[in-house]
Amino acid sequence: MKEYRIKGLSCPNCSLELEQQIRQLENGDSASISYNSGKLNVDEKVNIEEVEKVLASDNASIMKVNHDHHNGHDHDHGNQKTLILLLSISATIFLVTLFMENQVDTSLVIFYLLAMALSGYQTFLKGLKNLFRFKFNIETLMTIALIGAVSIGEWKEGTLVAILFGLNELLEGYGMEKARKSMEKLLDIAPKEATIIQDGMEQVVSIQSLKVNDIVLVRSGGKIPSDGMIVSGNSSVNESAITGESMPIEKSSGEEVFGGSINNEGVLKVQITKAYEDSSLAKILHLVEEAQDTKTPTELFINRFSKYYTPSIMIISGIVMVVPPLLFGGSWGEWFYQGLAVLIVGCPCALILSSPIANISGITSNARNGILVKGSVFLEQLGKIDTLAFDKTGTLTKGQPYVQEYEAFDQKSFFTVAAAIEKSSSHPLAKAVMKKIEEYSIDHKEADEIETVSGQGIIAQVDGQKYWVGNEKNIEHLTIPVPIQHKITAMKKEGLTLVIVASQHQILGIFGIADQIREESHSVVKALHETGIKNTVMLTGDHEKTAEKVAKQVGVKRYYGNLLPEEKVEMIKALTKQGKVAMIGDGINDAPALASADLGIAMGKGTDSAIETADIVLMQDHLEKLPDAISIAKRVNRTIKLNISLALGLKLIALLLTVPGLLTLWIAILADMGATILVTLISLTILWQGKEDKGYSSKDDVESNLQTS
Known part of the structure; x- marks a missing residue:
């Protein structure tokens, strides 16, 4: 299929009639005209001169899609x-x-x-x-x-x-x-050129010619041409073109940036990680245009x-x-x-x-706010939903474990041993522990003979002594005193995940770790109820106590814990029998549930999987604009x-x-x-x-x- 821009379409009805006439031409049976976007899609085998004659009968004409957009507007x-x-x-x-x-x-x-x-x-x-x-x-x-x-x-x-x-x-x-x-104007936010650095020389090139690993120079006020990583420089970057966030974000060397975002001050050198056509911005603009x-x-x-x-x-x-x-x-x-x-x-x-x-006005308004609606049919559905099902991790919570509370039974050794063993681990719980320990001035010792026990934790030696860090299964060699057992039970009832630090003879202390609830989750859920969402449901694979705790804090009406991905799908199917259901998740683990709902909404801040999975994508890394999107749709x-x-x-x-x-x-x-x-x-x-x-x-x-x- 070949795509053309059409100038001079007079009305939707006339566009339909022109489409029907073009379909009567040889090889033209798959032709389509969109009055909304002013585009014609037609088989490459069609005689384009015959197509032009048909269009001319209604005072319309064609222009190849890669021409400047403004030409069409000048003609109109x-x-x-x-x-x-x-x-x-x-x-x-x-x-x-x-x-x-x-x-x-x-x-x-x-x-x-x-x-x-x-x-x-x-x-x-x-x-x-x-x-x-x-x-x-x-x-x-x-x-x-x-x-x-x-x-x-x-x-x-x-x-x-x-x-x-x-x-x-x-x-x-x-x-x-x-x-x-x-x-x-929304689509025109894409940068047209980039300043590439080759052999120490600067050269202005078209963004279409950029390749992965190219180094580009982005001056103050300039647009970052494609997704990449900062290799030199510090600046605040305006990502509102991608995420709808109005506040600039501080970026430094080693951090990722999105194509189309604006460098507010200073000079950045960015290594391109995606060719422009594969970038988040290109995909967003393509999907908005298709919508x-x-x-x-x-x-x-x-x-x-x-x-x-x-x-x-x-x-x-x-x-x-x-x-x-x-x-x-x-x-x-x-x-x-x-x-x-x-x-x-x-x-x-x-x-x-x-x-x-x-519909075009609604799609455009949402896109300005960083909400990508992939078509009018999904915008209409968004305005009809009465039940919203949330994934927990990464949606209502930040998906970043943190130490909510801890209990030290041996003040001298607890943090020292935990730091020595956890500092080399990449496990999210280990990172949460290290973040808490870094709040204090603790000397980091080195751990030896580190052994990872699957599903339990780590066993290692510090200063020649053997220590255990992990869950309750990892300390089965100990008899737990009643007061400490009561503390463990109490922390588990609060929905905390436990990381226990123990020696050969005693428990040194306990970290109680939780997934941090997003600051805006409660106000967003409240606003959703005010927009007319009758039922809010949380579906999570975490245990029931954690689910209960998060549900109470954010204000969702119902919650279900210990769900496997296939069980989430069954829950969504059951909910769809009661009303119009939208499922919101991270666009990766929740893909089956997103697909099963009447409407799938993904969070992603520009990630490929989020853009490709759902019917609607929240380009921000939070839910704050979701009530606005629903209000616009209604x-x-x-x-x-x-x-x-x-x-x-x-x-x-x-x-x-x-x-x-x-x-x-x-x-x-x-x-x-x-x-x-x-x-x-x-x-x-x-x-x-x-x-x-x-x-x-x-x-x-x-x-x-x-x-x-």
Whole structure:
């Protein structure tokens, strides 16, 4: 498949029709057009000249995807300027003619026709082509209405219909362009060039040419071109492009950095660890771009509905024109006029636009906050969930063991022996012990004859004496005194993991280790309940006491401990029978459970596994933005429902005016245009709200805010 950018798409319905025409070409049966992103995917074997002819029939054209994004916008902006100019001239001619009509004879009809032609000639030409092909779409309806208005001498109203419809098309295009531009500003955060150091010389190259192990120079205010590791320099780095975190993070030699993040001060030398196309930023931007092309069940329903809607309007219009005069003695001219108005009311513009702009706005707002939603269908699902299942380790907790409390029975030897044995171990519990010991001034002795006993701990010699460090199984050679046994039991009841330090004859002391709960977990769970999440559940492989302790501290309603990965899957399946369930985990160990839930949410701060596993990825290393993401998703769903109600409601009211014969052409077009304007503006408020939440003004773009934050 080959991908092209398309310029000049006029409406979602027209895009579908163009897609169908391209599919009729040789080798074109797999072609697809996305109105949301303005892209065409087509088989490489298709004759591209034939494709261009099809697109040209709707005044659209193609541009290869690797061209500058702004070219497409310049073209669309040029089209908008032309349309604004034509509409302005038409409106001026119409107003002048309307003013002079009372003073001059009706020969001024020519001026009405001129105004009508300037504002509606594109619609008229498309409509005529469609009429001869028996294809009934928006342009066909409008063309029939204009011909009908002229045929019965309604010059003023016909001209007004043409001008208002042109204005409607302009506003419709503006709304989608605004949403696309906002998305593309987000995508434009990717750096274009990098300064590479070779043989002591600096050279500016395209980021696509970067290779693993290349050394790049990043000056103050510059973007890090791809994922890498700092080999020289210290600085604070703004990672908001990746994670949505507004606060810069201090980085120094040996630490990893993400491509697209900004070096705030100083000079960094970074060794590239991933080619740009494999970097976290490239994957994020690719997935965000792909997300525009997915269709929700609501959108698919609207598309199917539109296929039957337009022919139905044609039939209803015909009935209005014919039945009252034939059966009830009505005036043919009057009811013909009413039928033309019904045609205009029937334009499905607002209905088709009710969903895509809202979805793009929601995806963009979440992406700004470091929340990667992989498609509109997942955004819709996020707004419907009522149960949220959490993994514990690394999600509600930091996944970093720490010593919560300790008891020393031999003050002289406890820390000294523990430090000597644990300092060479890479085990997470050993690291927690060493972190606690480093808070004190302890002389580190050397351990000899170190022996690791699987599932128990370590046995080693310090100063010629044998010592044991580990769990209870590792001290079976000792008889534990009752007071110490009580202490061990009490610490275990608190959900602590024990590291016991013992000699040949006695226990020297006990470390009680816990997984540190994230500071924000309690407030996040509370905020989730406030957003409408009815059930919060914690699923963990840790023992029941630990699960109970963490659940109480963070405020989840239910918890289940001692679960194997396959048991987590069974729990998720059971929960999905009771409601819509989202599972949130680290994207690695919880992959089966994430896949089993209605919606999988991964935490990862840019890790490949997190990006690839779930439907939604929290690029931060915490849950703080999750309530905002759910709120945005719920707002998108509410907006789409409101849009559909407005689109159909205004049309229904206008159609009901035909009963007493009060519907006019200009009321019909105003009803259609009013619905389109309302749907577009309401959808764009999601985008503007997203900027306000992040502290953006409506005129700022993502990149400038990143650079000044």
